[in-house]
Amino acid sequence: MTRTDEENSTGFRYAQGAVAAGGGGADVRVRIWLSGRAFEYVIAAAAVGNLIADWRRQRWCGAIELFSAPTSGVPRIPCERLYLGS
Template identity: 80%
Template sequence: MNRSNEENSADFRYVRGVATTEDGADVRVRIWLSGRAFEYAIAAAAVGNLVADWKRQRWCGAIEFFSAPTSGVPRIPCERLYLGS
């Protein structure tokens, strides 16, 4: 299996497209940890850093992103770290 296939076979999924988010927009993220799903809202600007952190050290089983509404969903813990603040 070559490197590109390894990256594509990782448990990292974009769901319902998040590609066109505006600055300041939020994205819904589902993080799978030990077979349990946790849903949060995260700033679209922080998504790239979250993914980069996960690629460096796979600290959870899978991450899914949704363009679904984020009202009523808690903010991801330590979001400021992913924003670089």
């Protein structure tokens, strides 16, 4: 998954780079902006589509950034299983 640096009108920001492989598949680093504060998490690439769909249904934060970066030391997003459909 590779995206060029851009911000579109929907509030998503994509940073350039390849997604690093994780334990059960690819992981993506996500930054969620809420009330002017940034929260960084790791989420399975398979769950990103559901995260974005959930955000589009009800805009619960200001913006979501997806990018590749080292994922060690970054916590997994809470309730990741909900976004995986498990």
